[in-house]
Amino acid sequence: MCRTRPAALIVIAAISLSARPEIALPPPQARPKLAATQDALSIRVVSYKIEPRLDPANHTITATETLTYHNLTGQPQQTFPFHLYLNAFQPKSTWVAEDERDHAGHEWKPEQYGSITVDRLTVTGMGDLTSKMQFVHPDDDNAEDRTVMQVTLPKPVPPGADVQFTMTFTDKLPEVVARTGYLRDFFMVGQWFPKVGVWWKGAWNCHQFHASTEFFADFGTFDVQITLPQNEIVGAAGDLISSVNNPDGTKTLLFHSEDVHDFSWAASPNFRVIEDSWTGSAGPVRIHLLMSPGNMPSAPRYLEAQKGALKLFDEWIGPYPYGRITIVDPPHGGFNAGGMEYPTLFTADTTWYMPKSVLLPENVVVHEFGHQYWYGMVATNEFEEAWLDEGINTYMEAKIMDVLYGKNTSVIRSRFVTLGELEDQRAGIMVPGYLRWPDTDPITRPGWRFYDDSAYGAVTYSKTSLLLRTLEKVIGEETLRSALHTYFLRYRFTHPTGEDFLKTIEEVSGKDLRWYFNQAVYGTNILDYEILDAQSEPLNPDDAKNAGSHSRPDVYRTTVVVHRKGDFIFPVDVEIKFDDGKSLIEHWDGRDRWMRYQYDRAAQLVSAEIDPEHKVQLDLNLYNNSYRVQQDQRAIRKLSNIWMFVGEWLAQLLAWLT
Amino acid sequence: MAGTGPKTLLAGAAIVWRHQRILWLVYFINLLLATVGTRGAVARTGAILNHSLATERLVHGFSLGAYMELWFHPSLPFSASRPMMLCTAILFALFMLFATGGILTSFFEDRRLTAGNFFQACGDYFWRFLRQMMWFAVALIPVGILAALAAALARRVNQQSISPFPAVHTVEVAAVIILVLMMCLRLWFDMAQVIAVAEGETKMRRALKSSARLLRHNFGSLFWLYLRISLLGWVGFWLGLRMWMEHLQPEAIGRAFLVSQAMIVFWLAIRLWQRASEALWYRERLPELLVPAPLVPPSPVEQAPSELQPV
Numbered sequence: 011m012c013r014t015r016p017a018a019l020i021v022i023a024a025i026s027l028s029a030r031p032e033i034a035l036p037p038p039q040a041r042p043k044l045a046a047t048q049d050a051l052s053i054r055v056v057s058y059k060i061e062p063r064l065d066p067a068n069h070t071i072t073a074t075e076t077l078t079y080h081n082l083t084g085q086p087q088q089t090f091p092f093h094l095y096l097n098a099f100q101p102k103s104t105w106v107a108e109d110e111r112d113h114a115g116h117e118w119k120p121e122q123y124g125s126i127t128v129d130r131l132t133v134t135g136m137g138d139l140t141s142k143m144q145f146v147h148p149d150d151d152n153a154e155d156r157t158v159m160q161v162t163l164p165k166p167v168p169p170g171a172d173v174q175f176t177m178t179f180t181d182k183l184p185e186v187v188a189r190t191g192y193l194r195d196f197f198m199v200g201q202w203f204p205k206v207g208v209w210w211k212g213a214w215n216c217h218q219f220h221a222s223t224e225f226f227a228d229f230g231t232f233d234v235q236i237t238l239p240q241n242e243i244v245g246a247a248g249d250l251i252s253s254v255n256n257p258d259g260t261k262t263l264l265f266h267s268e269d270v271h272d273f274s275w276a277a278s279p280n281f282r283v284i285e286d287s288w289t290g291s292a293g294p295v296r297i298h299l300l301m302s303p304g305n306m307p308s309a310p311r312y313l314e315a316q317k318g319a320l321k322l323f324d325e326w327i328g329p330y331p332y333g334r335i336t337i338v339d340p341p342h343g344g345f346n347a348g349g350m351e352y353p354t355l356f357t358a359d360t361t362w363y364m365p366k367s368v369l370l371p372e373n374v375v376v377h378e379f380g381h382q383y384w385y386g387m388v389a390t391n392e393f394e395e396a397w398l399d400e401g402i403n404t405y406m407e408a409k410i411m412d413v414l415y416g417k418n419t420s421v422i423r424s425r426f427v428t429l430g431e432l433e434d435q436r437a438g439i440m441v442p443g444y445l446r447w448p449d450t451d452p453i454t455r456p457g458w459r460f461y462d463d464s465a466y467g468a469v470t471y472s473k474t475s476l477l478l479r480t481l482e483k484v485i486g487e488e489t490l491r492s493a494l495h496t497y498f499l500r501y502r503f504t505h506p507t508g509e510d511f512l513k514t515i516e517e518v519s520g521k522d523l524r525w526y527f528n529q530a531v532y533g534t535n536i537l538d539y540e541i542l543d544a545q546s547e548p549l550n551p552d553d554a555k556n557a558g559s560h561s562r563p564d565v566y567r568t569t570v571v572v573h574r575k576g577d578f579i580f581p582v583d584v585e586i587k588f589d590d591g592k593s594l595i596e597h598w599d600g601r602d603r604w605m606r607y608q609y610d611r612a613a614q615l616v617s618a619e620i621d622p623e624h625k626v627q628l629d630l631n632l633y634n635n636s637y638r639v640q641q642d643q644r645a646i647r648k649l650s651n652i653w654m655f656v657g658e659w660l661a662q663l664l665a666w667l668t
Numbered sequence: 669m670a671g672t673g674p675k676t677l678l679a680g681a682a683i684v685w686r687h688q689r690i691l692w693l694v695y696f697i698n699l700l701l702a703t704v705g706t707r708g709a710v711a712r713t714g715a716i717l718n719h720s721l722a723t724e725r726l727v728h729g730f731s732l733g734a735y736m737e738l739w740f741h742p743s744l745p746f747s748a749s750r751p752m753m754l755c756t757a758i759l760f761a762l763f764m765l766f767a768t769g770g771i772l773t774s775f776f777e778d779r780r781l782t783a784g785n786f787f788q789a790c791g792d793y794f795w796r797f798l799r800q801m802m803w804f805a806v807a808l809i810p811v812g813i814l815a816a817l818a819a820a821l822a823r824r825v826n827q828q829s830i831s832p833f834p835a836v837h838t839v840e841v842a843a844v845i846i847l848v849l850m851m852c853l854r855l856w857f858d859m860a861q862v863i864a865v866a867e868g869e870t871k872m873r874r875a876l877k878s879s880a881r882l883l884r885h886n887f888g889s890l891f892w893l894y895l896r897i898s899l900l901g902w903v904g905f906w907l908g909l910r911m912w913m914e915h916l917q918p919e920a921i922g923r924a925f926l927v928s929q930a931m932i933v934f935w936l937a938i939r940l941w942q943r944a945s946e947a948l949w950y951r952e953r954l955p956e957l958l959v960p961a962p963l964v965p966p967s968p969v970e971q972a973p974s975e976l977q978p979v
Contacts, residue, residue, distance in 0.1 A: 280830050304831050341830070342831075342832035342835075343827065343832075418729075425914045429731065430731075432733075436737065437737050439736055443740070631741060633716050633723075633741065635722065637720070642718060642719075645717045645726040646718060648727065649710070650706060651925045651928055653702075653706040653753075654706055657701075657706055658702040661698055661759075666854065667761070668762075668764065668765050
């Protein structure tokens with residue numbers, strides 16, 4: 011049924027926001043008068059009406075799309091670019107070339123190719139412009155890439171006016187690859203229609219589709235009327251307005267969605283639908299969970315994680331204003347469709363054998379739901395600044411998972427082995443890890459210009475998260491959370507930039523943080539501190555001579571040298587502990603390469619540790635951050651024991667095979 | 669047909685018990701080689717860990733993140749460890765191949781050999797068993813092909829089926845079949861070694877033929893004998909692993925070492941038990957045949973008890 015967003019929802023949201031003790035929130039930019047309804051949450055630039063018809067047997071969609079574009083650019087527009095994302099899955103596309111570059115040996119099967127063909131394009135009042143369509147390649151010289159199409163109108167569209175494009179197009183869906191396509195009778199239909207670019211920073215922003223990039227689009231409304239066989243169960247990113255069974259055995263479902271910048275849907279005759287709900291500061295949210303066969307044991311886990319994420323995002327960041335969220339669980343073998351975000355709909359990920367101690371399903375749900383905020387509402391440019399959605403979201407994901415499932419057990423929590431999100435982001439077990447790619451690229455680099463796909467993942471996701479964790483050391487956890495809250499409220503339903511984010515942090519914290527951002531955000535500096543020397547010696551040389559006797563020297567000279575190995579300058583605390591039970595905290599600005607601390611005390615050194623609170627998560631090597639005088643061999647004995655066991659067992663296995 | 673009831677099984681275990689020296693020798697070599705194989709990594713990693721406070725995550729629990737950070741440590745403490753570990757594993761396999769002659773002679777004759785006699789028997793059979801190993805590698809090829817076919821079938825089923833379970837069951841069935849096949853192969857080659865020792869057969873192809881004939885006529889009893897011991901081994905291994913992983917405190921490093929090494933000794937004992945039972949089975953199967961004269965005359969002191977003398 012249709013859910014019209016009540017104006018009360020806005021009021022509730024405003025009340026809940028005003029309760030937070032923060033900075034005033036002036037609009038960041040002069041907003042043009044809303045083109046559509048008065049209670050719109052966003053500036054609705056686009057209005058799509060699409061009528062797709064799914065042919066499950068041939069994996070094709072034929073559709074008619076009517077796009078009404080409101081020219082709010084402030085100037086006449088005559089040329090309009092459109093994304094044709096499905097053409098990325100063509101043999102000579104830029105996407106495929108980049109994928110083959112980064113994944114040597116990966117062979118594309120013929121069924122993995124997909125395409126979108128615009129059969130006809132007309133513009134109201136300007137006639138048939140099909141012949142005017144041309145492919146352009148704004149990012150590279152690949153003439154074979156057909157992911158961006160451009161059309162020049164016979165006459166410009168004046169500022170403030172509307173222009174209406176009508177297209178008929180045909181999708182050939184690939185066997186599920188990069189978040190879209192089919193698998194057996196499952197269909198994940200994403201990035202499937204011609205989508206107009208964004209007028210941004212005084213120019214059209216419409217990049218080709220790259221292997222490491224995602225999306226960027228304007229807000230608006232979607233009315234999508236899907237026709238497909240009656241046995242199909244559909245999950246879509248919109249409210250179901252009507253469902254009509256047709257005489258030919260098909261049915262037509264009409265969905266409506268507003269204040270979003272994309273529309274995706276999924277269909278399968280084998281989904282099991284689970285409905286649940288949660289109520290937050292903006293009212294009730296219906297949770298639609300579409301489970302695939304074999305994965306049912308993960309359903310309660312998805313729901314628990316989803317509700318936990320809704321609650322904590324609501325408390326920490328702001329209200330979730332949509333009345334629904336749809337979770338699609340892809341079927342087995344559908345990994346390429348899993349873990350993908352679309353406005354008000356995302357795909358999860360699990361397997362039939364998922365152990366309870368491995369929190370992958372929870373992890374994916376928290377992450378993808380987080381994208382409803384960082385991408386869905388705060389709609390940053392994922393092509394050019396992916397760290398603003400993936401990175402911030404990864405930081406939030408770790409925070410939420412830590413609260414819900416324990417700090418050091420939020421990824422794996424078996425009795426023998428544990429793994430926390432933060433540890434994972436550093437070491438890269440489930441996600442690309444920071445330690446492997448600490449300095450290849452600054453996080454601000456456009457997605458397709460990273461060293462490779464793996465470096466993109468490590469830097470964009472993990473490094474951004476870790477640099478925000480490290481920033482907590484400078485401005486405090488609460489202040490950073492408050493900054494994120496302010497950033498969300500200020501920039502939701504807009505397209506902010508990285509600088510908007512950084513300035514918000516500086517504003518909320520009241521600190522000039524350029525020194526940090528220049529190194530961590532814009533730079534590739536390596537942060538690595540170490541204890542270079544730590545020892546206590548009797549101060550009196552005679553005492554040293556008598557060191558073997560029973561009498562203890564009166565005074566020891568304790569020396570601790572801290573060394574900045576990397577080129578990242580960061581202030582750190584150093585904790586020095588003595589054997590009389592006392593400890594000192596020294597603060598070092600880290601500007602010089604090293605710092606020596608000396609103490610003459612009637613006690614000997616026990617240990618010295620840089621960053622005793624373990625906040626500096628960008629530090630490349632945590633093992634050299636501390637030094638204890640007395641060796642502790644328990645860890646190495648434990649590791650040695652495991653290695654020996656593996657070695658002995660491997661040897662016996664080999665002996666059995668000879 | 670010779671029986672393979674509890675009597676044979678227990679008598680096999682008793683042989684291993686009486687020849688414990690062999691078990692401890694094999695365990696010692698296993699431990700020694702594993703120590704050598706891991707020594708480099710232990711030294712390099714110890715240099716990183718022993719004075720660091722960051723090891724708490726490894727001592728009080730086992731943080732996979734803390735462990736994986738060592739992989740990315742600038743000094744690469746694990747580099748060169750994997751090849752070393754593999755080399756020592758291969759050395760152990762070769763040692764076992766070498767020792768099999770002595771082990772089987774001891775078990776078959778059920779008497780304690782002197783060290784010199786034991787190693788003489790090892791040397792006598794080493795080249796034969798090495799040649800046999802080549803045949804074993806050849807015999808593994810069809811099993812490998814079968815495994816590849818099963819994997820392809822499982823993939824195909826997985827692609828076509830709406831539910832994941834048909835593919836899962838395909839894999840389960842294939843795994844059981846392949847495991848049984850591997851056990852059959854092992855049994856076949858094990859019995860050929862027993863024949864080589866019992867009958868002084870120098871041609872391993874002939875021993876393999878005899879073994880195949882033997883298996884064809886006594887497959888049920890022999891496989892059942894082998895399977896029961898294997899199952900006991902797996903159950904014991906699983907229990908040991910559970911105790912180590914779930915019931916020991918993370919800080920109980922000494923006890924963890926004892927449990928893990930007990931598992932290794934148990935696993936070795938299981939293998940020796942299989943060998944002893946095979947030898948005993950063969951000895952019991954041919955009462956009409958004279959057991960070949962001992963390779964080395966037994967010393968009066970080491971005479972086996974009369975009830976255990978070969979018939």
